[in-house]
Amino acid sequence: MLTERPLPSSGPHDVLIKVAAAGLNRADILQRRGAYPSPPGAPTNPGLEASGTVEAVGAQVREFKIGDTVCALLQGGGYSEYCAVHEGQVLPIPRGISLVHAAALPEAFFTVWSNVFEFGRLHPGETLLVHGGTSGIGVTAIQLGTALGHTVFATAGSDEKCRACESLGAKLAINYKTQDFVEEVTKATDGRGVNVILDMVGGKYLSRNLQALAVEGRLVMIASQGGTKGELDVLRVMQRRLTVTGSTLRAREVEFKQSIKKKLLDNVWPLLESGRIKPVIDSVYAMKDVAQAHARMESSEHIGKILLEWR
Numbered sequence: 001m002l003t004e005r006p007l008p009s010s011g012p013h014d015v016l017i018k019v020a021a022a023g024l025n026r027a028d029i030l031q032r033r034g035a036y037p038s039p040p041g042a043p044t045n046p047g048l049e050a051s052g053t054v055e056a057v058g059a060q061v062r063e064f065k066i067g068d069t070v071c072a073l074l075q076g077g078g079y080s081e082y083c084a085v086h087e088g089q090v091l092p093i094p095r096g097i098s099l100v101h102a103a104a105l106p107e108a109f110f111t112v113w114s115n116v117f118e119f120g121r122l123h124p125g126e127t128l129l130v131h132g133g134t135s136g137i138g139v140t141a142i143q144l145g146t147a148l149g150h151t152v153f154a155t156a157g158s159d160e161k162c163r164a165c166e167s168l169g170a171k172l173a174i175n176y177k178t179q180d181f182v183e184e185v186t187k188a189t190d191g192r193g194v195n196v197i198l199d200m201v202g203g204k205y206l207s208r209n210l211q212a213l214a215v216e217g218r219l220v221m222i223a224s225q226g227g228t229k230g231e232l233d234v235l236r237v238m239q240r241r242l243t244v245t246g247s248t249l250r251a252r253e254v255e256f257k258q259s260i261k262k263k264l265l266d267n268v269w270p271l272l273e274s275g276r277i278k279p280v281i282d283s284v285y286a287m288k289d290v291a292q293a294h295a296r297m298e299s300s301e302h303i304g305k306i307l308l309e310w311r
Contacts, residue, residue, distance in 0.1 A: 002288060008043065008077065010084035012060040017070060017085065021103035021284070022078035023049040024293055024306040025136065026223065027250065031076075032294065038076045039251045047078020047308075048250065051093065051102035061087045069093045073106040073257060075250055079290065079308065088258030091265065094272040097279065104279035104305035108140040109268055111222060111249055114260050116141060116198055119245050120220045122150060126195035129185055129212060130154045131205065133165040133173060136280075136305040137222070141198055142168045143277040144268065153194060155181050157300065164303050168280070182212045193217060206230030213242055221246035280304030286311045 010016050028046040030036035038044050051071040054064050064070060064087060073089040093102040116122050122145070130141045133154030145152040146169030154165040155176045162173035172188050174181045185194055193214035199205055204226030209219050210233055219242065237244065249257075271277045282302040285293040287310050297306055 005045075005080070007082055008080070008084035010056070010058055011086075012058040013086050013088070014058045014084045015054055015061060015064050015070070015072070015087050015090050016056040017050060017052040017072060017083050017090075018055045019050045019052040019078065019081055019083055019310060021051050021100040021307050021309045022047045022287075023103045023105075023107055023136070024297055024308060025049070025107055026225075026297065028079075029294055029297060042075035043077030043080070043083070045077055045079050047076060047080065047083070048074050049103060049106040050074060050078040050083055051099055051105075052083075053099075055082065057087075063087050064090060069099055069102075071102040071105050073110050073249075073261075078103075079287065081310065086254045086258075088254050088261060091261060091269070094269050096273055096275065100284060100307060100309050101279050101281055103307050104136065104281060105272075107249070108136045108305070109144075109264055110257065110260050111137055112141045112144055112198070113264055113268065114249065114256075115220045115222055115247060116145065116196060117263075118260070119247060120196040120198065120218045122196045124149060127151045127153065127189060127214075129181070129194040129197045130165075130170075131176075131198065132156070132200045132225075133170060134161045134303040135200065137198070137200065138165070139168055139280040139304050140277075142170050143280075144271070146170070147271050147276050148267075153185055153188065161303060182208050185212045189214070196220065198222065200224075201226035203227035203230035206232060210236050210242060210244075213240065216241045216243075218243040218245065222248075282306050284309050 054068040072085045077083045128145045132138045133156045154170040154173045165173035174184045199221045200223035202224030282304040284307045
């Protein structure tokens with residue numbers, strides 16, 4: 001149900017955006033269920049990313065002006081006609097990307113870059129395994145890893161989804177319902193294992209992820225859809241010099257997000273503008289149909305991003 005709220009207040013470094021579209025993320029579903037409240041001071045309504053037109057700028061804003069088309073990473077409030085956000089989390093829309101489709105970019109690309117290339121330290125020539133390959137994060141990680149010259153493997157829950165992963169550049173997609181991803185990845189890497197795993201399953205996959213890692217491999221966890229606890233083989237970690245880490249993005253400080261923004265503009269936005277990578281859009285719903293959009297995500301039938309659009 002749509003409700004009225006006051007126009008968001010904004011500070012000297014903030015940009016006020018008239019929202020055209022918002023990206024849907026599983027965090028929104030958790031927030032709806034009461035399991036992922038907004039950080040202190042953030043808007044209480046959902047929406048971690050949005051695209052739109054700059055309506056106003058704070059006195060200290062230098063990068064944007066009224067009328068610019070932008071997309072932004074938010075702490076909340078994307079499901080609104082207007083949102084206010086620090087300019088360090090706002091990006092210009094890449095040439096060739098529509099205003100609505102640009103809402104699919106911020107959360108996925110900030111998450112993938114920070115976790116795969118910063119925390120996961122994926123180096124040239126190394127291999128990457130992406131769990132949940134047809135999620136918004138998954139399709140982004142597959143495309144970006146492939147475009148930057150890495151061999152990418154992925155897991156997905158159906159043969160159709162596996163083919164979608166391979167069409168985006170994955171060398172091998174593994175149906176986790178009918179295949180053992182540890183066995184398949186080990187075979188595909190001649191027994192070495194992969195260098196980095198991007199995981200959103202969590203506890204249920206912990207021990208098997210460690211088995212799939214190469215010597216000095218890195219496991220980066222970004223969600224816990226399969227539970228928050230799992231079995232850790234400490235001896236294997238020690239003997240193979242493995243790194244197990246993870247992160248959340250929403251509550252991170254503006255300075256961190258601003259540093260990732262710069263790297264995206266330098267390394268990723270040119271790939272989007274050249275068409276080498278693209279937002280993969282599953283569906284676009286009217287904002288008033290948000291319940292249907294959430295149901296689509298909860299069904300796990302989607303491939304790519306689900307968007308909400310003001311019509």
